[in-house]
Amino acid sequence: MTPRVSTLGDASIGEQTGLVSELLAHCGSDGALVAVQSTKDGIPTVWIKRQHLYDVLRYVKSELSRPFPMLFDLSATDERLRRNHDGLPIGTFTVFYHLFSFDRNQSLRIKVALDGASLSLPSSIDLWPNADWYEREIFDMFGIRFEGHPFLRRLLMPSWWEGYPLRKDHPSRATEVGLFQLPPEKLVMTQDALQFKPEEWGLPRTYHDRDSDFDYMFINLGPAHTGTHGVLRLVAQLAGEEIVNIVPDIGFHHRSQEKIAERQTWHTFIPYTDRIDYLQGVLNEMPYCLAVERLAGITVPPRAQVIRVMMSEFYRIASHLVWYGTFAGDVGALSPVFYMFNDRERILSIVEAVCGGRMHPNWLRIGGVARDLPVGWDQLVRQFIDWFPERLDDYERLVMDNPILKQRTVGIGVLSLEDAIAWGATGPMLRACGLPWDLRKVRPYSGYEQFDFEVPTASNGDCYDRAVVHMLELRQSLRIIRQCLDSMPSGPYTSLDPLATPPLKQHTMQDIETLINHFVGVSWGPILPPGEAEVSTESSKGQTSYYLTSDGSQFSYRTRIRTPSFAHIQMVPLMAKGELLSDLLAVLGSVDYVLSDVDR
Numbered sequence: 319m320t321p322r323v324s325t326l327g328d329a330s331i332g333e334q335t336g337l338v339s340e341l342l343a344h345c346g347s348d349g350a351l352v353a354v355q356s357t358k359d360g361i362p363t364v365w366i367k368r369q370h371l372y373d374v375l376r377y378v379k380s381e382l383s384r385p386f387p388m389l390f391d392l393s394a395t396d397e398r399l400r401r402n403h404d405g406l407p408i409g410t411f412t413v414f415y416h417l418f419s420f421d422r423n424q425s426l427r428i429k430v431a432l433d434g435a436s437l438s439l440p441s442s443i444d445l446w447p448n449a450d451w452y453e454r455e456i457f458d459m460f461g462i463r464f465e466g467h468p469f470l471r472r473l474l475m476p477s478w479w480e481g482y483p484l485r486k487d488h489p490s491r492a493t494e495v496g497l498f499q500l501p502p503e504k505l506v507m508t509q510d511a512l513q514f515k516p517e518e519w520g521l522p523r524t525y526h527d528r529d530s531d532f533d534y535m536f537i538n539l540g541p542a543h544t545g546t547h548g549v550l551r552l553v554a555q556l557a558g559e560e561i562v563n564i565v566p567d568i569g570f571h572h573r574s575q576e577k578i579a580e581r582q583t584w585h586t587f588i589p590y591t592d593r594i595d596y597l598q599g600v601l602n603e604m605p606y607c608l609a610v611e612r613l614a615g616i617t618v619p620p621r622a623q624v625i626r627v628m629m630s631e632f633y634r635i636a637s638h639l640v641w642y643g644t645f646a647g648d649v650g651a652l653s654p655v656f657y658m659f660n661d662r663e664r665i666l667s668i669v670e671a672v673c674g675g676r677m678h679p680n681w682l683r684i685g686g687v688a689r690d691l692p693v694g695w696d697q698l699v700r701q702f703i704d705w706f707p708e709r710l711d712d713y714e715r716l717v718m719d720n721p722i723l724k725q726r727t728v729g730i731g732v733l734s735l736e737d738a739i740a741w742g743a744t745g746p747m748l749r750a751c752g753l754p755w756d757l758r759k760v761r762p763y764s765g766y767e768q769f770d771f772e773v774p775t776a777s778n779g780d781c782y783d784r785a786v787v788h789m790l791e792l793r794q795s796l797r798i799i800r801q802c803l804d805s806m807p808s809g810p811y812t813s814l815d816p817l818a819t820p821p822l823k824q825h826t827m828q829d830i831e832t833l834i835n836h837f838v839g840v841s842w843g844p845i846l847p848p849g850e851a852e853v854s855t856e857s858s859k860g861q862t863s864y865y866l867t868s869d870g871s872q873f874s875y876r877t878r879i880r881t882p883s884f885a886h887i888q889m890v891p892l893m894a895k896g897e898l899l900s901d902l903l904a905v906l907g908s909v910d911y912v913l914s915d916v917d918r
Contacts, residue, residue, distance in 0.1 A: 685818025
């Protein structure tokens with residue numbers, strides 16, 4: 319089944335109601351709105367003419383009643399090999415904007431088609447500041463330019479890289495390209511490319527004033543530095559010890575997971591999702607599997623849903639414990655990280671007993687989970703949830719009530735709610751600014767609506783408040799796990815839909831057709847109908863989403879992975895500006911990011 323597309327002349331009554339009708343009323347008469355596309359995720363999706371794009375974006379951002387203040391995601395698709403696009407006004411490339419309105423609790427997807435002769439669009443940085451990195455990523459991966467962008471250059475790939483990795487004609491495997499060599503002349507070129515030149519970023523070297531003139535100092539922090547928690551480079555512009563500006567340099571951990579998704583079958587990509595954020599296990603797998611299930615129309619059994627929720631909350635606790643301990647270490651408290659890693663080890667022992675894996679469990683499956691809960695799982699879970707609350711009390715006294723930690727974090731790295739929304743903050747980053755927005759509550763999935771829990775918030779949006787939200791979320795995750803333990807439903811742990819589960823083994827010996835279907839389903843994988851679907855979930859660090867496009871094969875035609883760490887690291891210069899250099903690690907630590915989640 320191809321995506322249902324309507325031109326303006328034959329759009330159904332249902333498509334012209336609500337948000338789409340508002341857009342039609344505003345821009346339908348001048349021909350700006352080309353088509354309305356129905357997708358499997360139900361997100362209103364409209365196609366806009368290139369010359370009208372900026373005006374439409376400005377309208378939905380500021381002028382529309384109950385507007386869309388957040389640019390949640392922005393990326394592109396190479397359409398040149400797509401077969402199932404009947405009725406879609408596509409060109410050689412499509413750029414899509416994913417916007418979000420909190421007042422409406424609604425997403426909006428705006429698409430614009432580009433052809434090979436004009437691969438450029440107007441920049442939207444003046445509408446959404448976080449469009450900076452998203453537009454640079456599109457330029458880096460697809461070669462599409464954004465006119466008016468002040469620093470349009472590669473973001474994830476080195477400046478000397480040739481080609482655009484997410485184009486269909488770019489190789490996917492190392493065996494498809496020649497042997498990598500680094501002769502002396504190329505080594506000199508790569509080293510020169512790493513040299514920071516302030517003028518290229520619009521940063522002055524000297525401060526001029528009526529009373530004084532002085533030179534700014536530029537400090538290189540990373541990419542090999544313990545305070546950056548991974549391969550992240552920050553170049554700080556300093557006036558004495560005060561941070562004037564920061565230029566983040568990412569991409570050292572880039573593996574092009576979105577490219578890998580194009581050559582893996584729907585099933586065999588699941589292990590790769592574990593590596594997006596290596597601390598949160600099945601929380602990575604959840605949005606991917608939900609998006610595939612939305613594409614395929616698969617219903618997950620109740621028992622599988624609760625198992626998913628329980629293991630997700632265990633991984634949320636495990637991820638928060640790593641953050642909690644390392645954040646305390648960033649501001650000088652060295653003991654907590656040892657205590658909390660010890661507690662995390664208890665969680666990983668439970669995970670290992672249930673999933674067989676630890677950090678990379680490869681546990682969720684399309685339609686359910688890999689296997690049923692083992693005998694004795696309930697005893698392991700009950701022992702932990704009875705033991706852990708007292709540990710949290712100790713940590714609150716040890717860390718949160720510590721006067722030195724408060725002096726290092728209260729009032730530092732303040733982020734207003736308006737800035738948080740404008741820069742695409744989600745999860746604890748957003749809730750620390752006072753907005754109780756948690757997808758598990760406001761847009762529940764996998765049966766979260768059945769659970770009783772609260773959404774912790776704070777009010778000041780500083781480093782300390784972000785820690786408060788994390789700490790309170792640990793207790794709420796325990797609360798959810800206890801409910802899973804007390805009310806685990808019976809029944810199958812996976813769907814029997816043929817797209818999710820091969821024919822039962824005992825039937826394969828009865829007739830050749832079943833044996834063939836079993837062989838094809840296991841070796842080749844399911845073939846999903848053409849369509850598009852995006853699902854966002856509440857991961858440990860914020861909202862993670864998978865936007866999948868099926869072209870009617872066993873592979874994904876396009877997999878867009880939106881991660882919270884990418885959005886949050888872009889905000890570090892905003893939060894650190896005006897603080898002292900010694901406060902930078904407190905700001906960085908409070909963000910709760912993982913470099914694999916940033917670079918993908």
